[in-house]
Amino acid sequence: MITGKNIILALFFVVLFSSSGNGQIFDFSKPDPYKKVFVETDDFDVSYLQILEDALDKIETDTLKFTVLNDLAYYWHTRNLTTALGFTEKGLKLTNEKNNGLWHGRFQITQGAILLRQEKLDTAEVILLEAAKKVEETDFAFLNTQLGYVYERRGQLGRAADYALKTFRLGEKLNDKKALGIAYSDLSNLFWKQGKYEEGLEYGLKSLSFFEELGLNDLDYDFTLYIVGNNYLSLKQYDKAMEYYERSIEIGEHYGFYNNLSDVYISLVDLYAFLNQLNKAEEAGKNAIKYAYLLDNAFMLMRSYLSVGELQSDNGNYPGAIENIQKSIEVATPNFGDGFFLSKAYNSLGKAYAKNEQYQEAYKAFSEYDSLNRIVFTAEADQRISRLQTEFEVAQKENTIQLQETKLLQQKTSQNLISLIASLLLLFLLVLFISFRNNRKKNKRLRKQNKEKEFLLKEIHHRVKNNLEVVSSLLALQTAQVKDPNVVSAMKESQNRVYSMSIIHQRLYQSNHLSTIEMKDYFFNLGTHILDSFGEEERIKINYKMAELHLDVDTAVPLGLIVNELLTNSLKYAFPNERQGVITIDLSRKSAENIQLLVKDNGIGQTRDGPIKGTGFGKKLIELLTKQLDGTRQVIHTPGTQYLFEFKVHKAV
Template sequence: MILEKKLFLALSFLVLFSPSIYGQIFDFSKPDPYKKIFVETDDFGLSYLKELEESLEKIESDTLKFEVLNDLAYYWHTRNLSTALEFTEKGLALTLEKNNSLWNGRFQITKAAILLRQEKLDEAEAVLKEAEAKVTESDLSFLNTQLGYVYERRGQLGRAADFALETLRLGEKLNNNKAIGIAYSDLSNLFWKQEKYEEGLEYGLKSLSFFEERNVVDLDYDFTLYVVGNNYLKLKQYNKAMEYYTRSIEIGERYGFYNNLSDVYISLVDLYAFLNEFESAEEAGKNAIKYAYLLDNAFMLMRSYLSVGELQIQNKNYPAAITNIKKSIEVATPSFGDGFFLSKAYNSLGEAYAKNAQYQEAYKAFSEYDSLNKIVFTAEADQRISQLETEFNVAQKENTIQLQETRLLQQQTSQNLISLIAGLLFLILLVLFVSFSNNRKKNKLLRKQNKEKEFLLKEIHHRVKNNLEVVSSLLALQTAQIKDPNVVSAMKESQNRVYSMSIIHQRLYQNDHLSSIEMKDYFLNLGNHILDSFGEEERIKINYKMPELHLDVDTAVPLGLIVNELLTNSLKYAFPNKQAGEITIDLDKKSANELQLLVKDNGIGQTEGEPVKGTGFGKTLIDLLTRQLDGTMQVIYTSGTQYLFNFKSHRFP
């Protein structure tokens, strides 16, 4: 899957490199500086909360500041609930000051998400009801998700399922894959609590498919991996459960999702116990408690102690089990709202007491378990969830039937239109046939004319090439009559300039492309010729580090002349006293209308401001040709001499 590959690469980078490699979340040089985390990007490391906080002072827009502050508050609730609540209260105060009702409602939803994890379920519900009148329809899926969590924690699983399905309907209406994924994830978790593990697994995998379409790794995707692992664990598919728990831990550790990490380590206690790997189970229990303390979350801490106690029952260490389970219950009371896990705690406590021969205490614990179990696992809740599943499946089928009826109506309409249009088509076909026949004759004539023009154009390039070779030969004859070495050198340089132009015309009439030149092959031919003219084939090596690149004639000719001058200059001055060396030519497109040319040697180099050697004609020619191509030149005086050119033009093919 695409998201899994992306996750693997991201985690590999996290291990190999420092956090500075991650993409920045803010670029204040842009009109929209915030690359929204877990929406537009997940390309950042553990320091993202610090970057969000530091950005607040630089943000001038109220709306952007609200958005960043709300994200800061919400994602702190994955690490520490008290800190998250501080940022939320700051956001609420600021939105009231600015009289922004919409963002005030959004901060209230975030506050409720924190309150319900602090077991303040009534207060969370009241805040959500107040926020409902302030926010837009696009916010309601998140709001309903939090309301579902409130009822789930109270043990009212049927009502929780109602809100999950409402989130699903909103997600489908607004085409919001994240909302759909969260709804399926919540239904998967509810089926798991109802011990309907096959259905839970089906909905969990369906949830992951919607998250993966978003191609963003986030808190809810991470939680769903954990939920799917739980269903696999109960179905005794231990390898699959371990696979999903491991993936969840990798994400949680990358982004600091302490709540999910504590959840997964609690489940790993059970998994390792089933596998009889008790040392690993104990280590997982310690990690669960560690992250629960970091999160400052009584709910996670209660479950962590419970998981450790249940492990000690399996190890027959009943006194230690009683101590840890009692500690779990002490953490949970008196305001603990989750009857599901509290009932599990009393059941396990009763079992530990019974196996430790403390039968009176066991009876009291089992009695408490029975009371809580009747509240959570009611026939009404079970019936409601089954009913909701049936309603959902029926709605899906009704939508399919309605879609098929619409398609049939469209097909019938299409058939009528086809009947009406058939006659017109016949007439149009006759007209088209006549037109096609005429166009065919015209095209045949045009192809003939094009071939004649192509032949003539190739012949012109052939003749130009021949004429340039005649000029080169004349220069060679003239050079043979000259004794002055400076004049001889100038004549040779002129010959090479003429040759650089003649190669282009040769390539044009020899290749299929009459409008462009392949530059790598061209530079290779030009370089070999210049080395031969100086007799330096054995001493100097030219490297052509460039891809195949086709350019038009008006660009290729100036570039060829520039490279000719630079090669000649290097051969004359860079390698004195028969010194061996290398010259590198690199030409590449940096964008649709920008070329970069690099010519460098590893010779003796020169210093900045050093007087021009020779007549200076070559430098003047290079400057003129660079301006002709709307370019810039930079000379780098390190490790030999490097000439770096950037050319801007709209003519590059």
Template structure:
């Protein structure tokens, strides 16, 4: 409990610091809707909401919105301090009268009545509320009736209080006002609790909680209902359930600064801790109850707080202290106090305290007053009236259920008709879909057949290109066989290899499953084997391809094949003289989506011995041109042989 009060102190100290955060959540003067009504449109703010309303209500240009903000300011100040609340309510009455606005004058009268009854000015509250009834709209009457019910509840006339609660319930159901329905159930729960009908009180309280939870807005009445449900659980001896609801009420009260509800809950926690034999905790709860009641300047709460402390002291055997506490309680309850229910409890507890100190005459007088007050509250007539009202309500609820069922049957018939119509449309739609599916199936079959034909034709074209290139290669071979000049023969052989490298590309295409790409590792292995064989050096030079499987498009593969062909040819011609054995390595790697790296290296005698040929020969010029075609860069390194590497940008061709 110390932690709880520390939270309240923290909120009070820093409310001004945090008010700018709440300001934007409740009030935005530049918006078309400058005010999100507290506890209706939003509860997303902290305990500084009263400061926000006070600073901004008179800055709003729209009179209706400004009066609404001022009315909320007046009403919710009664959760902190009744006198401050009263001042704002009177200001609202004067302003609405000045603006000749009877509707808002009536609404401020409802707020004023709710404040006066909490100040125990029950007669004044009743007069003000009755006068407001002819000024406000039907949507305001449920809340007005709730306040009138509180007047009679405080007077101990529980039957009349129940009348007003049921009227609020009827209005709430008529207007589909969930808040009014929840509040009516809450009031009935409280009335049944005072009548000691705790099972019925719990039933209505839980109904109220259910509606509040579905509504999704935390507010003063939701907080109060948690407290009332806890009271019913307490009287039924279900202490854990009672404590759970009290703790929820305290958490909400601390969040928004509902001092009146906090005082209520701490009074009940005195009783709960007494039942649990935790007297120290009960004393602490009593102290907090008094503290919040005095902050409110609410005599009703102060009286009840001292009453709870006096009853606790009786149980602790502190009879003299109990007499002092109970006399404080009764002193606060002046002649106009009005709430005979709690006053009767105060005289009963005082009689017990006097008897314990052997002051029997004083005890006798206290018990006489207790009996008189109790008889005025729990009369047979009142009990009969509440039972009759309960019966009326149960019958009305059954009639409402029957009407609801009839409405549901009519709606069900309408739904069935709609379902039949929709089902007919769906059936027609399915038939159209099926017909469309059949047509698409035929089209897809035709397209698949055409695609297979195109694929066959493409493969046939690549096959014929490969055959034509083979013929060109054979012609070159026949021509070179008739030549005697060694240099010319070498040129013819190199040309033959170039043609063969392109021929292999087309062979890979028509033999593979993909007509647009070439698997380069297999292609390089075949190309390397062919070049070695053409030079007769397959036993002298070992060729390795150090690369992963990699597929490239034709436009990239053909230039790469020609480059590798030229570099292999150069290596075999110049790197391994005098039948020297050696090794040639090919490496191709795609480093990212845009970059391709090629390297051809050998461990031969190095470039220095044939630098002129390497620089000026047709093969290297061809390599240079092909490198430019692929937008590449070429680098050479002479160490332990020759290594030539390339970096090419990959162009992505749309298929």
């Protein structure tokens, strides 16, 4: 007999399992009632987790219940790790009671994925290795990915790449395109971390092609969009980076992938900063922190605070930057396993301290950075990943050749003539392939040598810059012990001279041009620093009346020292009694071999034969540097003072 209560219950099931709005996740009229999320259907919204949870108590088949419960646990780990762990522990208990070793192992893989994101890397590794003894071969792609993440988080990038290769080989063996997509995605991420952005982009796009061929919009596809965006951002292709980040956000917001959303918004902080859209960068930082808190993930929270701190540092808010970067490091301590991002945090903290003239703290932070950096970016890890990349490519080629040979054998059994023609064609292709492979190896070797030389040169400039900052810090420490104002002034001028040289090396290792310096940007940073060191940002303004101009290092360093001395003299003597003033710097190329430098102020000026103020060391230094550059100097005593130089220089590349 159909009662009112039965009708209500029936209506409940119709609503729960109907196709309307939920992509027919459940249809109990079929032998296989569950359309697995992100595999057989993705036509649903963020409510799908509640649908799965509501269905649990109505499912009687063990295998189906295990499948739904495991999906619940895994996809909850994209929103809240604590909730996800609760479902996992329920699954582990249930499979123990049912004595089902296979599904117990699968729940252990999900448990490992959650624990490693809770910074419990050792426990996650033990559980994942135990699960490997229980699960089937088809489960190893997911298992290997989680083990790879464990080693990646520890900074062991070489071992992480080993597991990506295992996943790749498994995908080839089983013809599992999802596994191949995951392998390429993992390697793309590792290349990005190692600064190999072109390789990272290539492998990321290959990964996306596999996911798109399968029609998947799942968590791994969303993460790969973010990784591709990162590689485009590092290659300074900002429009492409924005395109992939927006696609990732669209998927993440639709399905509630909070971990990926936090990742993307962290990267958007950098992208908007590069585009000088500071309000959007700040908003992205807030979103990154919001999703990290929702996820209850210390790793995401640490990186979110770091991105906000770096943004503040780049915009001159050094106290705020120090506060947020310190928060980032505090979140990461003591169980944080990722040396890559922790080294980034200490490097950024050191820069913020240095810019805030807290040189002792800066030195300590840079020391921590160097220690962590040596652990993560080892020559062994670089060689290991390069070797694995070669194995990936060789495996692809071997698979292609094997497939061609199989087709030829099939044709040979059906028609001898076609077999003969195909064999001749194969031989011709083989000759071309060998020729192409040899040329590719040569080109690859040359590219590798160029990259190694470029890396070494950047590393040299980086070290020189760091050493000059140490010298500057030592001078600052010594200055703090001196009470004589004349000595203090001399020490501060020495610090500015050292800083003018350190900017050169900083610009060299941060730019794509290792042999030239863009002078307008360089003078702007130098002038800002000098005004800041004298505390004259409000009273004195500097105009940079010059277009972009690239000069070689041997010319840029003396020019920087000359401008440093002239700016210092103007600030000390040209504007007494709190007088407002303007200083103008104009550098222009007059011919292929000649440049002209004009530095002038509208101060009180000086008489032609007036007494020399100060020690006279600055004047002597300017004369020596002018001779070094084979130049001439002219002093014009107008209202204010003008210094006009002409130099012979080599043409910048």
